[in-house]
Amino acid sequence: MIRVQKEDFDAGQEIRGISAKNVEVGGVASFIGLVRGANEESQITAMTLEHYPGMTEKILFGLESEARTRWQLEDVLIIHRYGELTPGEQIVLVITASAHREDALQSCQFLIDRLKTGAPFWKKEDTPAGSHWVESKAEDDTASERWLK
Amino acid sequence: MRILYFGWVRTNIGLGTEEISLPPHVENVEDLIEFLRDQGDGYRAAFENIKAIRVAVDQEMADMATPLNGSKEVALFPPMTGG
Numbered sequence: 001m002i003r004v005q006k007e008d009f010d011a012g013q014e015i016r017g018i019s020a021k022n023v024e025v026g027g028v029a030s031f032i033g034l035v036r037g038a039n040e041e042s043q044i045t046a047m048t049l050e051h052y053p054g055m056t057e058k059i060l061f062g063l064e065s066e067a068r069t070r071w072q073l074e075d076v077l078i079i080h081r082y083g084e085l086t087p088g089e090q091i092v093l094v095i096t097a098s099a100h101r102e103d104a105l106q107s108c109q110f111l112i113d114r115l116k117t118g119a120p121f122w123k124k125e126d127t128p129a130g131s132h133w134v135e136s137k138a139e140d141d142t143a144s145e146r147w148l149k
Numbered sequence: 150m151r152i153l154y155f156g157w158v159r160t161n162i163g164l165g166t167e168e169i170s171l172p173p174h175v176e177n178v179e180d181l182i183e184f185l186r187d188q189g190d191g192y193r194a195a196f197e198n199i200k201a202i203r204v205a206v207d208q209e210m211a212d213m214a215t216p217l218n219g220s221k222e223v224a225l226f227p228p229m230t231g232g
Contacts, residue, residue: 033232050155051231052224055208080231092232112232120205120224121231122156133157136228 002060003079004051009093018075018097025074027101029108031094037087042127049082049091052120056080059119067096067111071103078111080121110147117144150217152185154195155226158202161195171217178204179213181223195225203228 003009011032019025035047064076075097085091094111098104123134153166175184179199186196196202204211205224217223 049231050159052153052155052205052208052226055205055224058208116232117229119231120155120226120229122227123230124156133160133227134230136230140232 001075001077002057002064003077004053004056004060005079005081006083008081008090009079011090011093011095014077014079014093014095018077018095022074022097024099025097026099027104028095028097029101029104030096031092031108031112032090033092033112035085035087035089035091039125042129044087044125044127046084046086046126047091048084048124048126050122050124051080051082055120060115063111063114063118066114067107070110071096071098071107072100073098073103073107076107076111078115080115080119082121113140113143114147116140150220151222152181153222153224155224156230157227158195158225162191175217177213177217178206178211178215178223181217182213182225185225201227 011030015028015030019028038044060078067073067076073096077095079093081091094108096104096108117140124131125134150169150171151166152169154162159165175181182196182199185192203226206215206220207222
């Protein structure tokens, strides 16, 4: 399931929701991305996430479908927030549930690696010196590309 | 045709979306960017380095050679930074 929203989320509640409704689930993997208080150069006071409504949901749904094809999964949940966030706030949640840990863990990493460079979100950071758009990182491209086959 | 801009492409141009009637010589994405580049300083700044531009046609990732005939929506934006 995909949710693109302004509101915060409760990862514990989402995980319990997934494991409680399906006794085939033997393991749940999750990843939470947070706004950091500083980057390599400076302090960060706020982060704004912009996205492409419509296409975002389509891309995330495509990634979920691909994960379900490549691994044996009982459930998938991706929640991605947009709007203005402050350091410490949650940005993204990926949960994958499977009968077996390997499928859950690998697919969770696949989803976060792929969505970082493949889902239409753009981050703008506010710093004491002004605001700027975050540049894409080569290491994120490498992390995403290793899943291509 | 509806054109959408995101990230620094949007802030350079100063708007997020616009409707444009394409001249007949605009056949693909690259032609569109060449055409937009001449629409003002903000456009020129946004499209100065074409290698830094990513594109989606009708919400599917596309490239510079993607034809535009029959397309309704083109989005131009920097590399994505989600997660």
